[in-house]
Structure formats: structure tokens, C-alpha cells
Amino acid sequence: MGYMVTQRLARIFTAGKPKDAVETARKSIAGIFNVTPKEIIFTSGATESNNLAIVGAAQANQNFGKHIITSLTEHKAVLDTCQFLENKGFEITYIKPDNNGLIDINKLKQEIKIDTILVSIMHVNNETGVIQDIAAIGNLLKSSVAQSHVLFHVDAAQSVGRLSLDLNKLNVDLLSVSGHKIYGPKGIGALYISKANKSSQGQKIEPQMHGGRHEYGYRSGTLATHQIVGLAYALQLCIECLEQESSRLSELENILLTGLQKLGGVFLNGAKSERKPGHINISIEGVHGEALIAALSSNIAVSSGSACNSAVSATSHVLKAMGICDELAQSAIRISLGRFTSADDVRLALECMTQVINKLRDSNPRLHANQLLS
């Protein structure tokens, strides 16, 4: 369990029965999102939430159509789920983002068809930190351009607790939440299911787990009370220091990026401004990302892409979709600054990275004794 949540947990637990603790947590999360408690259901994490939202929506709405739109840069929990549905006869359109990783709203508009039932677009990309304009997408889907039965699912695992989210103002039907991304416990997440009915539909999603009709019938299974309380409290803590943390992380990010860019041949992947503070994806020309990560690992932990994708070692599908060439995609690393990252940590990281980058570049047959191409 994320240790930030341990202190006040006991107080919430001792306030009443486990059921009360769960409902207090649900109310707290709902309050943060400006929705009603009945619109929040607890799951085992964002992967389950994504599966429940996408497969559940597909099954509940297949009488209206079998077309789903998503993007090429989604998390595997969305892409693999869409692939599963594709194998079951659903048609999936994968939208390619621009070079900054952003979805063109007009492109999305063109892909909506009479039988489109669901659009699933992540809020913040887990590899690049790029923020999609979910307000604009929600408005588009609500407008007369789209058919009224098009549901909008947002994988918000990377944005919840990091960006302000008023779901009452966004036209989002389903939104996935993760516990451990916000310093909460692993093995807990949530799914927001909007109660606002669209004209031509009844139930938004069909449950995927049966046996007990827990969580308003959407997700059967005994609730992990301690995890749920931990999630709620972790989210509350994130929200309390959201503004302060955002500006602190932006400052640290600037120090790190400015320092790294002095080395030359360092490229930020993804949009510069529409990006979550503290989330950096850079390509370092002439340095293999995996070699750099390993060489740094005794001092600092960075990753080559998705931390959730460690079972496979391949070039990032996200960077490929953004049109980044193979060499720069192989040279990409992801650096995440967080609540416990200090200015001293950043300075140490910069020092270590400079040393290792120079060493690896000096050993690159193309760069040895030559200048960088860029």
C-alpha cells in the first residue's frame, strides 16, 4: 500500500463498519469528481475498469451497432481489449495521432458512423504524458454530429489526481481510475459510470463479473475495504496539493530538460504544452534507450516506455504511431517526476545521465569522434 495513505486510514476505518468506510470512500471520490456516489464503482484497477467499460459497453449496445473508435496510442489495456472485441466481430477504428501525439478532433469526427457505439480515448498518455482534449471530444460526441448512442470512455489512469477533473462538466460516460498511480494501494481502481441517460439507450454497460450483484450490479465480488479506503484517501491527498505539486513538478521538469538539452540531440517526444507536469519522454540521439536505462539503474529509475508493458521489450507503439523514426524511438526513455522527487534528485539525475550519455555516445560507431547529426 502506498505509504502516504496509511496515517489517516485507521481513523476512517474506526469511524464505523466496513460498509460505512466503503461508502465514505465512494462519497469522497464522487465529491472530487463532482458526481453522485452511485456513479462510482470499485474495481481491481484501471485495467479491469477499461475492460469492464469497453467490453461492457460493446455488449450492452451491440444492437445499436458494432463500431468502436479508439486511438493507436492507447494503453494496452484498451488496445488489447479492442483487439479482443475485433476478434468477436466488432469493427475497431484506430485513430493515428499527429506528431505531437494529439488526436485531431476533425479526424475523429470523420470516423464516426451510424453504427458507432463507443469512443475510447485516454486523457493523459502513459508514455508521453500528452493530454488529449477530452472536453472537446465529449462535446463532439454529444453534438448532433454524432448519433446519440455513442458512449465516451476515458482511461484517466494517468490524469486522476494530477489534473483537475469535473465530470459534471465533461461529457464523459465512463472513466477509468487507478489506485497505485496516485500513491494509493495496488489492486484497486474505480470506474465512473455516468447515470445521465442518452436518448436511445438504457443500460450503458453489461457487467463482466457475476455473483452477488455488488457495486450496483456492475461488478460482483467482495469489496476490498482497506484498498478502497486507501484509494479514496490517496486521491484526496493528491487533490489537496494538486496546484502546488503541478507548479513544483513543472519547475523540476524545466531544470532537467534544460540541462539535458545542453547535451544536444535530445528531443522531447509529444506536445510541449499539452502535457502532464513531471512526465517527460525524450529521445537521446545516439544512445540506446535500454542501455541507458540499465546503466542508470544503480542511481536512478527511468523506463523505456510503459512500465505496465515490461513483459515485452519492443519499440514503443506510442512513439511509432506518432511517426517517430525507429532510431529515435529506440533511443527514447520516460522520466517521471513525482511527489517525492526533490531538486537534489533532479540534479543528481542530470549529473548521472550526462555522464552515461556521453560514455554511450562515445562508444557509438556513428557518433565516435563525430558531431551529432542534429
Add this chain to the structure above:
Amino acid sequence: MQTSYYPEKIMRYLNEMPNSGVLPVDSQTVYCLQEEDDIKGYKIKLFLDIENDTIRDFKYLVYGDGFFVATLGRISEIFCGLSVKQAANYNFNELYESLEIPANKRLDLKVIPKMINSIILKYKIKR
């Protein structure tokens, strides 16, 4: 995360990169060969100083993941002082075992013995 992807033995060679560098290619005894594969993501340049059927020095330049970098570092240590016959008959599988290199990665690393054998052949032809 892939920070724990590499065995400890690989980490040592990755951090030290022993014998990384170049040898003067205009020397009569230095043999050089470069190979690259954009898909697998490596570029390797080997420099072997061979005289009187003995590998006197072994240097390399490499762009690739940690397995490429570390394996070349270890090979450079082993091959310095070997006769060309010993080098040509060297059992790379034993080396991969000792470095705990995963089976799937060993296929990519096959390029290294191939390059060494090509250099030895060049030496033999020249001799």
C-alpha cells in the same frame, strides 16, 4: 519497468565497458569490420589487432541494448591474447550462460561471433 531487466553480471560490463574504443585502422595488423541492423537496433564496429596468429588487442564501438554492450566488453577481455585458432573455436554458448543472457537475446548476439570469424578469415587470407 525494464530497470531490472539485466542480470548483475551484465550490469558490471555495461557500467565498465572495458576495452571500448578504436585501434588505428591504418596499421598493418589491425582488422576492422562494421555491422548494423536497424530493425534489431544495433551498430557494431570491431577492431582486432592480430599478429603471429595471436589477437594482441580487441576494441569495439557499439550502439545497442545492454546485452550488446556488456557482451562485447566481456568478449574483448577474453579474446585479448587468444590465438586465432582458439578464437575461431571459442564456445560462445558458455559465455552467454556465464553472463546469464536470455535465450531469445542470444539469437541477436549471433552477429558478434560472425563478425569475429569474418575478421579471422580476413587475417588468414591476408597472411
